Amino acid sequence: MKTSRLLATALLLLLLALRTAYAQAPVIQVSDPSGDDKGPGYYGYPGADVFKPGVFDIVKFEVYVGEKTVTFKVYFRELGGNPWGGKNGFCLQQVHIYIRSDAPANVPAGSSAIALNLNFDPSWAWHYAVAIGPCWETPPEPLPRGQCAAVYRPFDVVVQDGLLKVAVEGNSIVATVDKSVFEYGDLANIKNWKFVVAVASHDGFGPLRVRPVGIGKEEWLIWGTATADDKQKVAIANAIKFGIEPRVFDIAVYSPEYPNGITAEQQYEWLSSFDPDTRTPATLPPVLAKQISQLKAQLASVTQERDSLKAQVTSLQGQVSSLQGQVSSLQSQVKSLQDENSKL
Known part of the structure; x- marks a missing residue:
């Protein structure tokens, strides 16, 4: 009898452990290259000592779907x-997670990022x-009007401390959102959704935070x-002049097309696609930008061929004119010879 109880207890503990492990397993997990915190490939950190190496370098992104929340x-x-002293446990970063659901x-979808000077390809427009900001004010005000976290939805905004909680765990920033927030889309199908995670440098006094x-290189500006x-x-000088420079250090990506994320080189290409x-x-991913670039290249090639043909035609016309002159001379x-012969 005692042995049976011990076995039953052991089995119960095993089931509980398996259930806990299952509940804690991420449904989405992608690694991001270390050391790619260079924006379009050539950015540097501001000069102030507070910006330690790696504070804008995303190395992993995870999504957990629980019974009542998505983390x-x-x-x-x-x-x-x-x-x-940000209330959310951090203060240097500002993290954005753009989600295209099913x-x-x-249902309306956003075509551009919030304050980051980024556009999204129509197939990646976000729902x-x-x-996520550090948050200092009480009550919380959503980014970019305030400095606290918010979920922007198709028809409204959910501000932190109610259905949205923010915390820090080690070197990770964690946002836990009530499932009811994701009204438009099937969370059971979340692996087929698309995610772009971007990190900017939070600036409470900067344009749009x-x-x-x-x-x-300056103390308080991105280099x-x-x-x-x-x-x-x-390119970047002109981008700054026209207000289209990417204000992002690093991005991580997940979608069925990119189940393992993107490479550093892909990030640099995407963030360099501004014109x-x-x-x-810049457009993420630069699908239309690539097509436009290809069309421009084709147009340039056709124009070059046209100009070459025009030059050939001009040359031929010159040759024809020269031949006509020679014929006229002959x-x-x-x-003259006929006239001379007629006199003989």
Whole structure:
């Protein structure tokens, strides 16, 4: 009898352990390359000592779906502590999670990021944006009007401390959202949703609470040309001039197309897809931008071929004109000979 009870207890404990492990397993988990916190590939950190190496470097993103909540965890190489005492446990970062669900086609979707100078390809336009800030004010005011976390939905905004909770665990920033917030979309199908996670430098005094990008190295500006070549320096200078520079250090991505995230090189390509000529911000992912670039290249090729043909035609016309002159000269010589013969 005693042995049976021990076995039953052991089985119960095992089931509870398995249930706990299952509940704690992320439904989505992607790693992000370490050391790619360079925005479009050449950004550097502001010069102030508070910005420790790695504080803007996302290394992992996880999504947990529980019985009543959905939890998002964004891991950093180094969180950098909380030197300015943000209520949410951090103060250097501002994290955005853009989510395209399987909502019906008639549900509105956002085509651009909030304050980051980024656009989204129509197939990636977001139904939910989880914007997470350090938060100082009471009651909480949502980013970018305030500095606290919020979930932007198709028809309203959910501000933190009710259906949205924010915390810090080690070097990760954690947002836990009540399931009822995700009204438009089937959470059972979340693995087929699309996620773009972006980290900016939070600036309570900056435009829309995000730290701006500068050309040179300054104490409180993103260093926009830290490792840029001459062409990139011109590009980012023009982007800043027209207000389309990406205000992002790092992005992590998940979708059925990118189940393992994206590479550093892909990130640099995506964030470099801004176009100062048309004053268009970078597009994530740059699907249409690539198509437009390809069309421009094709047009340039066709134009070059046209110009080459025009040059050939002009050359041929010159040759024809020259031949016509030679024929005319020969005709004159023949006539002259005929006139001389007629006198003989």
